[in-house]
Amino acid sequence: xxxxxxxxxxxxxxxxxxxxxxxxxxxxxxxxxxxxxxxxxxxxxxxxxxxxxxxxxxxxxxxxxxxxxxxxxxxxxxxxxxxxxxxxxxxxxxxxxxxxxxxxxxxxxxxxxxxxxxxxxxxxxxxxxxxxxxxxxxxxxxxxxxxxxxxxxxxxxxxxxxxxxxxxxxxxxxxxxxxxxxxxxxxxxxxxxxxxxxxxxxxxxxxxxxxxxxxxxxxxxxxxxxxxxxxxxxxxxxxxxxxxxxxxxxxxxxxxxxxxxxxxxxxxxxxxxxxxxxxxxxxxxxxxxxxxxxxxxxxxxxxxxxxxxxxxxxxxxxxxxxxxxxxxxxxxxxxxxxxxxxxxxxxxxxxxx
Amino acid sequence: xxxxxxxxxxxxxxxxxxxxxxxxxxxxxxxxxxxxxxxxxxxxxxxxxxxxxxxxxxxxxxxxxxxxxxxxxxxxxxxxxxxxxxxxxxxxxxxxxxxxxxxxxxxxxxxxxxxxxxxxxxxxxxxxxxxxxxxxxxxxxxxxxxxxxxxxxxxxxxxxxxxxxxxxxxxxxxxxxxxxxxxxxxxxxxxxxxxxxxxxxxxxxxxxxxxxxxxxxxxxxxxxxxxxxxxxxxxxxxxxxxxxxxxxxxxxxxxxxxxxxxxxxxxxxxxxxxxxxxxxxxxxxxxxxxxxxxxxxxxxxxxxxxxxxxxxxxxxxxxxxxxxxxxxxxxxxxxxxxxxxxxxxxxxxxxxx
Numbered sequence: 001x002x003x004x005x006x007x008x009x010x011x012x013x014x015x016x017x018x019x020x021x022x023x024x025x026x027x028x029x030x031x032x033x034x035x036x037x038x039x040x041x042x043x044x045x046x047x048x049x050x051x052x053x054x055x056x057x058x059x060x061x062x063x064x065x066x067x068x069x070x071x072x073x074x075x076x077x078x079x080x081x082x083x084x085x086x087x088x089x090x091x092x093x094x095x096x097x098x099x100x101x102x103x104x105x106x107x108x109x110x111x112x113x114x115x116x117x118x119x120x121x122x123x124x125x126x127x128x129x130x131x132x133x134x135x136x137x138x139x140x141x142x143x144x145x146x147x148x149x150x151x152x153x154x155x156x157x158x159x160x161x162x163x164x165x166x167x168x169x170x171x172x173x174x175x176x177x178x179x180x181x182x183x184x185x186x187x188x189x190x191x192x193x194x195x196x197x198x199x200x201x202x203x204x205x206x207x208x209x210x211x212x213x214x215x216x217x218x219x220x221x222x223x224x225x226x227x228x229x230x231x232x233x234x235x236x237x238x239x240x241x242x243x244x245x246x247x248x249x250x251x252x253x254x255x256x257x258x259x260x261x262x263x264x265x266x267x268x269x270x271x272x273x274x275x276x277x278x279x280x281x282x283x284x285x286x287x288x289x290x291x292x293x294x295x296x297x298x299x300x301x302x303x304x305x306x307x308x309x310x311x312x313x314x315x316x317x318x319x320x321x322x323x324x325x326x327x328x329x330x331x332x333x334x335x336x337x338x339x340x341x342x343x344x345x346x347x348x349x350x351x352x353x
Numbered sequence: 354x355x356x357x358x359x360x361x362x363x364x365x366x367x368x369x370x371x372x373x374x375x376x377x378x379x380x381x382x383x384x385x386x387x388x389x390x391x392x393x394x395x396x397x398x399x400x401x402x403x404x405x406x407x408x409x410x411x412x413x414x415x416x417x418x419x420x421x422x423x424x425x426x427x428x429x430x431x432x433x434x435x436x437x438x439x440x441x442x443x444x445x446x447x448x449x450x451x452x453x454x455x456x457x458x459x460x461x462x463x464x465x466x467x468x469x470x471x472x473x474x475x476x477x478x479x480x481x482x483x484x485x486x487x488x489x490x491x492x493x494x495x496x497x498x499x500x501x502x503x504x505x506x507x508x509x510x511x512x513x514x515x516x517x518x519x520x521x522x523x524x525x526x527x528x529x530x531x532x533x534x535x536x537x538x539x540x541x542x543x544x545x546x547x548x549x550x551x552x553x554x555x556x557x558x559x560x561x562x563x564x565x566x567x568x569x570x571x572x573x574x575x576x577x578x579x580x581x582x583x584x585x586x587x588x589x590x591x592x593x594x595x596x597x598x599x600x601x602x603x604x605x606x607x608x609x610x611x612x613x614x615x616x617x618x619x620x621x622x623x624x625x626x627x628x629x630x631x632x633x634x635x636x637x638x639x640x641x642x643x644x645x646x647x648x649x650x651x652x653x654x655x656x657x658x659x660x661x662x663x664x665x666x667x668x669x670x671x672x673x674x675x676x677x678x679x680x681x682x683x684x685x686x687x688x689x690x691x692x693x694x695x696x697x698x699x700x701x702x703x704x705x706x
Contacts, residue, residue, distance in 0.1 A: 138606075242574055244572050245596070247603060248576075257627040266624075273613070274620065
């Protein structure tokens with residue numbers, strides 16, 4: 001898709017709501033002056049931030065909604081309470097109604113997924129949607145899914161995740177044949193969970209136009225061994241957070257170590273540019289944006305605690321997904337997968353006399 | 354247990370066998386001159402390394418065995434081929450026969466677990482043994498289990514892992530009441546896998562003398578939120594490797610960043626002490642030693658690719674476990690758990706006339 005995109009933003013989502021969403025939209029508007037934004041949320045709370053963002057003028061409309069989903073609402077509660085009324089609901093509905101091409105929210109993940117599923121429905125042939133994270137690696141970036149939309153997945157669902165993640169990698173990285181691996185506790189075919197081994201067999205034996213590279217282990221994610229790493233949501237979520245925890249731990253250790261002596265402080269001062277480059281490279285704001293895959297519409301989840309710059313990154317991701325027609329790609333790939341994996345009709349057994 | 358310990362070493366295990374095991378034993382002998390070592394393996398291959406380790410003289414015996422388990426042997430194959438013959442088998446058997454207090458091997462993890470289970474058997478009341486890793490954290494260290502002995506675990510097994518991990522924390526950290534958390538994808542009680550939620554209920558409602566702190570998330574491991582993190586082996590293994598991958602990735606990025614300009618190189622030179630301190634703090638050789646929990650004997654697995662210093666750390670861990678009578682502690686705790694969780698006998702239902 002080329003031309004002007006309309007981007008629906010849930011202005012009330014995230015820890016700070018409009019305070020980061022509105023300036024985040026302005027950053028995005030500067031980068032992508034051709035697109036347009038619709039801010040869903042409390043007009044009175046949005047207005048003062050909008051007034052401080054002159055570069056959004058003429059590029060953003062506000063649609064008032066009086067209900068905001070809280071970060072700690074249970075999904076079922078948010079669905080009931082926010083039904084038709086909340087900024088989150090209305091922003092998703094704008095995609096459903098064709099008023100917007102994509103929606104971005106920094107709100108409650110569980111509520112966002114529940115509403116998105118309810119309003120947009122899954123693409124025919126997809127059992128369950130997944131959340132894909134963009135993971136910085138030694139080589140560049142890797143897509144990891146599912147990172148928490150579901151708990152548990154059977155072999156067929158893992159294959160669906162592989163197909164969806166591969167389509168996203170083509171959209172995001174511009175690759176023709178992204179490589180795909182299944183996350184496991186060893187690379188040998190005999191190791192691991194039954195459903196992972198079965199998914200491996202299905203992917204290996206399928207005629208799918210998909211570059212399946214076998215099993216990968218936890219440390220292969222950071223190495224960037226493959227472009228897409230497939231796992232079920234429980235393990236994916238824990239791996240993602242364990243890695244985030246380690247990154248924070250190391251940067252804390254580094255900071256403490258550099259403060260220890262006068263000499264190391266001087267060294268740190270001289271190497272300031274290097275540390276800045278490192279910080280930039282690992283900046284979580286530059287890898288922000290969980291993409292909901294498998295729905296009839298594009299929903300991007302920003303980290304709830306990010307700032308305007310981070311929120312703008314999530315908008316960038318949303319724009320890439322819309323420009324490259326993620327939903328159409330997934331729908332076509334899933335249809336192809338189902339055509340290929342459909343069992344041939346069994347021959348009638350003719351009873352011998 | 355006080356006094357002299359006898360430590361059985363599988364001299365053929367690991368990527369380099371006796372080349373690291375023998376000098377590793379020497380490092381340990383220098384630190385713990387009161388203890389004694391038995392080196393199991395090929396005498397001809399061990400001898401030249403032993404000759405280079407004068408401080409092991411009089412503190413180590415060699416027991417010849419002609420078979421070595423290969424790092425890529427399947428557990429069933431190693432069990433068959435190495436039956437009674439391999440250095441790994443004989444080292445474990447020494448613990449079984451009371452000739453040694455503890456065994457350390459850097460060999461094939463799957464084979465070591467299969468043999469240890471076969472020879473030592475599980476402690477009565479324990480369904481499945483687990484492997485516990487020592488994870489460096491912002492605060493100090495946390496025990497994480499299971500990191501790969503099993504794939505999947507039900508609620509009762511997770512409770513067993515909690516009891517065993519807590520006993521190990523008392524041995525390793527010298528704490529009276531270590532804190533225990535269950536790894537999950539959210540801290541709310543409604544989130545996550547059914548068996549994790551059920552284990553949470555069991556731990557919360559039990560009368561066990563165990564400081565259960567509820568659910569923890571992936572990033573809580575690196576923060577050191579609790580002393581013991583309990584999970585099943587698939588997720589635990591992937592979380593551990595994802596964190597290791599991230600640590601390697603960051604140190605590579607840091608090295609590259611510091612090489613970029615002359616100024617940053619000069620800075621790195623001045624801050625050399627700080628980087629050294631950081632390297633020391635994160636040195637995987639200082640956190641080496643996976644402890645097999647739930648067996649009638651102490652088995653410590655060293656990383657297969659470590660060096661002599663790393664192997665000596667695994668020996669340190671083994672000594673702590675033996676000194677603090679890990680097996681007896683676990684056996685007592687499991688008996689207590691089973692006493693508490695035993696269901697009261699059901700009253701007979703008297704059929705009414």
